[in-house]
Amino acid sequence: MPQYFGQLHTTEPSWTTLGAVQAIEESDRHISFHCGGPCLKISVIAANLIRVRVTPTGEFSPRRSWAVTQDDEQWQAIEFEVKEQADVVEITTQQLRVVVHRHPCRVECFDLKGQAFAEDVNQGVGWRKGALAGWKKIAAEEHFYGFGERSGLLDQIATTRTNWTFDALDYDVLTDNMYQAIPFFMALRPGLGYGIFFNTTFWSQFDIGVQQPGVWRMETQGGELDYYIIYGPEPANIINTYTQLTGRMSLPPKWSLGYHQCRWSYESQDIVRQLVQEFRQRQIPCDVIHLDIDYMDGYRIFTWNPKRFSEPKALIDDLKQDGFKTVTIVDPGVKYEPEADYLVFDEGLKNDYFVRKTNGQLFHGYVWPDKAVFPDFVRPQVRDWWGSLHKHLTDMGVAGIWNDMNEPALEDRPFGDPGHKIDFPLDAPQGPADEISNHAETHNLYGLMMAQASFQAMAKLRSPERSFILTRSGYAGIQRWSAVWTGDNQSLWEHLEMSIPMLCNLGLSGVAFVGADIGGFAGNATAELFARWMQLGMLYPLMRGHSAMSTERHEPWVFGDRVEKICREYIELRYRLLPYIYTLFWEAATTGAPILRPLLYHFPSDRYTFTLSDQVMLGASLLAAPVYRPGMEYRAVYLPAGRWYDWWTGEAFTGPTHILAHAPLERMPLYVRAGAIIPMAPVMQYVDEQPLNSLTIRIWQGEGEFTLYEDDGRSFEYKNGSSCITSYRVYTQEKQLIVEIGPRNGEYSPRQREIIVELVGVGQQRFVDHGAGRRLVFSLND
Numbered sequence: 137m138p139q140y141f142g143q144l145h146t147t148e149p150s151w152t153t154l155g156a157v158q159a160i161e162e163s164d165r166h167i168s169f170h171c172g173g174p175c176l177k178i179s180v181i182a183a184n185l186i187r188v189r190v191t192p193t194g195e196f197s198p199r200r201s202w203a204v205t206q207d208d209e210q211w212q213a214i215e216f217e218v219k220e221q222a223d224v225v226e227i228t229t230q231q232l233r234v235v236v237h238r239h240p241c242r243v244e245c246f247d248l249k250g251q252a253f254a255e256d257v258n259q260g261v262g263w264r265k266g267a268l269a270g271w272k273k274i275a276a277e278e279h280f281y282g283f284g285e286r287s288g289l290l291d292q293i294a295t296t297r298t299n300w301t302f303d304a305l306d307y308d309v310l311t312d313n314m315y316q317a318i319p320f321f322m323a324l325r326p327g328l329g330y331g332i333f334f335n336t337t338f339w340s341q342f343d344i345g346v347q348q349p350g351v352w353r354m355e356t357q358g359g360e361l362d363y364y365i366i367y368g369p370e371p372a373n374i375i376n377t378y379t380q381l382t383g384r385m386s387l388p389p390k391w392s393l394g395y396h397q398c399r400w401s402y403e404s405q406d407i408v409r410q411l412v413q414e415f416r417q418r419q420i421p422c423d424v425i426h427l428d429i430d431y432m433d434g435y436r437i438f439t440w441n442p443k444r445f446s447e448p449k450a451l452i453d454d455l456k457q458d459g460f461k462t463v464t465i466v467d468p469g470v471k472y473e474p475e476a477d478y479l480v481f482d483e484g485l486k487n488d489y490f491v492r493k494t495n496g497q498l499f500h501g502y503v504w505p506d507k508a509v510f511p512d513f514v515r516p517q518v519r520d521w522w523g524s525l526h527k528h529l530t531d532m533g534v535a536g537i538w539n540d541m542n543e544p545a546l547e548d549r550p551f552g553d554p555g556h557k558i559d560f561p562l563d564a565p566q567g568p569a570d571e572i573s574n575h576a577e578t579h580n581l582y583g584l585m586m587a588q589a590s591f592q593a594m595a596k597l598r599s600p601e602r603s604f605i606l607t608r609s610g611y612a613g614i615q616r617w618s619a620v621w622t623g624d625n626q627s628l629w630e631h632l633e634m635s636i637p638m639l640c641n642l643g644l645s646g647v648a649f650v651g652a653d654i655g656g657f658a659g660n661a662t663a664e665l666f667a668r669w670m671q672l673g674m675l676y677p678l679m680r681g682h683s684a685m686s687t688e689r690h691e692p693w694v695f696g697d698r699v700e701k702i703c704r705e706y707i708e709l710r711y712r713l714l715p716y717i718y719t720l721f722w723e724a725a726t727t728g729a730p731i732l733r734p735l736l737y738h739f740p741s742d743r744y745t746f747t748l749s750d751q752v753m754l755g756a757s758l759l760a761a762p763v764y765r766p767g768m769e770y771r772a773v774y775l776p777a778g779r780w781y782d783w784w785t786g787e788a789f790t791g792p793t794h795i796l797a798h799a800p801l802e803r804m805p806l807y808v809r810a811g812a813i814i815p816m817a818p819v820m821q822y823v824d825e826q827p828l829n830s831l832t833i834r835i836w837q838g839e840g841e842f843t844l845y846e847d848d849g850r851s852f853e854y855k856n857g858s859s860c861i862t863s864y865r866v867y868t869q870e871k872q873l874i875v876e877i878g879p880r881n882g883e884y885s886p887r888q889r890e891i892i893v894e895l896v897g898v899g900q901q902r903f904v905d906h907g908a909g910r911r912l913v914f915s916l917n918d
Contacts, residue, residue, distance in 0.1 A: 149265065150264065151262030151264050151269070152192070153240065153259040154261050155240055157171055157225075157236070158171060167179075167227060167236075169236060174190065174192045175191050177190075177196065178236065180214065181208055181364070182214060183214055185364060185366055187208065187335075188363055190261045192360075196360060201571055202337075202567070202581055204382050204383070204612050205333075206381055215230075232248070233247075240260070241260070242256040243255070245365060247328060247369065253275065254323075255272060257272060257273045258351065259271060263361075266357055268356055270361055271352070272352055272353075277325045278323050279291045279324050279747070280293050280322070281371075282318070282320050282645040283645065285620070285622060285641070286641050287314070289747070290641065290748070291746060291749075292344055292641070293344050294344060294346060296312065296341060296342070297313075303543050306658070307623070308630075315623045316609060316610050316611070317610075318612045318645045319334035319354075320645050321342065324371065327369065327741065328368065329374055330365060331368070332366075333378060333382070333612065334354050334363045335362040337358075337577055337581055338356050338357045340356040341356075364381065369740075371736065372737065376727050376729070382612050382616075383616035384725055385615045386725060387602070387721060389602040389849065390850070391822070392424065392604040392619075392678075393823070394423030395679050395681075396423070396678070398425075400430075402427065404444040405444065405446070411691070412425060412455055412460055414693065416821065420693070421820065421821050422821075424460065424680075426463045426682070428465050431444070431464060435467075435503075435504035435505035436473075436505055439528070448532040449532045459821060459822035461536065462533065462535055462536075463538050464537065465540050466539055466540070467503060468541065468542050469503035469508035470484060470509050472500055472506075484521070485509075487517075489517075490509040490511060493563075494563050501560075502546060502548065502550045502555065510546075512566050513581075513586050513588075513589060514568075514573070514578050515568050516568065519585060519592070522593070526593045536603055537603070539583065539587055539606065542587075545557070559579065560575040562574060562576040562579075563575070583607055583614075584607075584611040590605050600851045601851060604619070606619045606621060607619070608620075608623050610647075613646075615724075620651075620678075622651070622652040624657045625652055626658045627655060627658065627665065627687070628656060629766060631656055632656075632672065633749075636672070636752050636764075637749045640752060648721070648724035649724070650677055651673070653680060653683070654676075655682070656683070658684050658687070660687050660688045662766070663695035664767075666703075667699045670702065671706050672804065674707065676732065679707075702801065702802055711817065712818070714817055715816065715846075716755065716757075718849070719843070720755045735748050735751055735759070736748070739776040739777070742776050742777065742792065744792070745776060748774060758812075759808075761773040761804070761807075762804055763799050768799065770797065771797055772796060773795050774791075774793075774794050776791050776792050780808065782805075784806065786896060810836055810839070811837070811839045811867075812842075813833060813840055813841070813864045814834045815832070815833050816834055828889055831891055833891060833893045834894050834896060835894065837868070837895070840865075841865045842864045845861050846861075846884060847860070858883050859884045860907075861881050861882055862877065864877055872914065873895060873898070873916055874911065880908075889904075891905045893912055895914045898915075901914070
């Protein structure tokens with residue numbers, strides 16, 4: 137053991153562990169193992185989903201109203217077999233086998249091939265004052281992904297990951313807890329994969345082989361150990377079940393998939409008007425303008441600055457005429473301002489909606505408006521009230537809400553003074569009157585509940601139109617309510633590179649609509665860095681450029697003609713790919729699948745992909761290898777098994793192989809899988825600028841399938857069946873390539889349009905789309 141000079145040795149209290157099983161109790165889906173006071177309960181939720189709960193007291197906590205998981209009893213009951221033997225009890229479903237050892241009580245799982253996973257080791261489960269923990273084996277060649285929003289590399293093995301939402305300003309590769317707290321991960325090895333959702337809102341932590349090599353630990357400060365085991369065996373299966381458990385996103389408005397422009401701050405309506413004129417005059421597509429905190433009157437939430445934004449409705453109406461949607465920032469801190477006729481404060485105080493200390497005193501901290509108080513979003517009536525206040529914004533025409541500072545982020549003295557970040561008091565009572573808890577249990581829920589309030593309010597206030605919601609903080613299930621961005625990153629090459637595994641791990645945690653600030657929020661991007669970031673940002677599900685007030689401007693044209701041209705080209709490519717990307721959003725809404733994916737998602741048996749952090753896939757067909765270092769014009773690219781085509785040149789490669797790709801500043805290496813079918817729209821300056829009179833279906837030789845999803849892109853009518861899908865299949869037969877197009881299926885009917893089927897490198901065929909099925913034949917040369 138290394139000696140740290142000046143550091144006193146400590147002795148930690150020992151753990152109390154589960155003893156032998158003394159009695160077993162069975163019901164329709166639960167098996168309880170009584171261990172002389174403490175109790176272990178196994179619940180069979182689905183064929184690949186098991187819930188494990190351990191209570192030291194023998195009494196399990198009741199379900200909370202704010203639980204993010206679907207109630208066990210809402211799942212359709214399945215058949216399973218329980219077999220009691222002398223030393224073990226076996227629980228078998230159609231996909232896995234759970235073995236509970238009697239002496240002492242331990243849990244391990246097996247797939248139907250007999251491969252063990254998620255198996256207890258050492259003490260198995262233990263508790264001591266203020267903590268419960270479980271220990272499980274790290275199998276050979278096992279890698280770990282997800283954990284929500286995490287810095288560093290893709291594979292999170294040999295890290296400690298704390299789940300406690302935190303204002304992670306100036307984060308880097310060594311930062312632990314971040315803005316999001318999502319206690320979920322998946323573990324993969326060749327031929328097997330499983331996921332763990334640690335069902336606790338209290339402070340919790342995963343130790344993936346740090347304290348004990350070969351062992352991973354989960355620990356919580358809650359009163360019981362509660363976790364779900366999801367058997368894969370592949371990432372897609374795990375994510376599908378996890379998002380069935382915690383919820384899936386609704387389809388966002390299609391305009392939110394376009395390019396967003398933001399800055400802290402565009403400080404007046406005149407500057408905003410100049411900004412949008414630049415975009416349109418320079419023919420750089422853009423759909424969304426974000427307004428940061430300076431649109432408010434003295435940083436008072438739900439107000440407008442009477443000098444700098446004196447005519448907000450006129451401004452937003454004019455922006456709408458030019459094809460722009462407006463998104464405004466909303467923070468949770470309400471300025472403490474008695475007797476000032478500030479409606480938000482007065483109503484909140486009158487109805488006792490703000491968080492108080494245990495002695496009844498209002499809790500306060502310091503944020504942008506200085507002394508501020510904070511709504512208790514855990515209470516439904518507070519969420520409803522907060523949501524109703526959004527009418528002050530929607531009446532002006534605001535189309536989306538950007539929730540910030542909601543970890544919550546606050547300090548112990550006014551911003552600008554040297555202060556310290558603080559939390560609410562952990563014993564501050566929160567929640568409904570009949571279910572009072574404290575901040576220790578609800579801290580991680582604060583951002584999620586605020587996002588829920590915004591989503592539900594905007595859905596009501598802007599009906600029948602969909603709205604866009606963005607949040608910095610959240611918990612498991614945040615995908616139901618909001619998109620997520622990775623907070624205050626920096627204009628550094630390291631942050632450009634790190635955005636790839638960060639966004640991929642969020643996607644592998646069920647959060648598909650994600651992005652990082654293009655160009656970096658803090659600091660000044662160089663022209664080269666900005667160009668490379670825009671190329672990668674074209675692939676982000678949320679494509680937003682953003683920068684801080686202390687930096688130089690970061691719009692696409694400020695870096696000179698060469699970079700402006702690059703930005704225009706890649707933003708235009710983004711808009712051309714929107715039919716493909718929108719279909720990926722539909723996949724996320726229906727299956728939980730990430731939109732931006734690490735290669736291991738599609739190649740889970742390829743060991744080389746397990747640690748590959750600097751390449752990424754957009755859906756199943758496009759593979760990108762961004763340049764993330766200055767001065768580089770070549771980079772190594774790994775292409776997994778199969779045939780691949782260079783997007784730019786059409787050159788073919790057969791994987792698995794490494795190639796050296798030429799990547800001058802104008803080119804991000806981009807590859808397409810053989811048999812890929814990618815629908816593409818004409819370039820527009822904003823979504824729906826013009827009717828979609830033509831749709832190009834680009835196909836690369838090989839065998840493949842694709843289902844194109846369409847709806848109106850604006851309303852919630854798709855939930856009532858107003859959508860349609862069209863299936864495409866391509867295969868080779870002798871010296872011909874056949875494209876089979878199925879009949880359009882669904883109640884939504886796109887306008888009449890021309891379909892251009894382009895077999896890349898061979899030719900095109902065109903027809904007018906009436907929704908009928910077709911079979912196209914292309915002759916192939918020898």
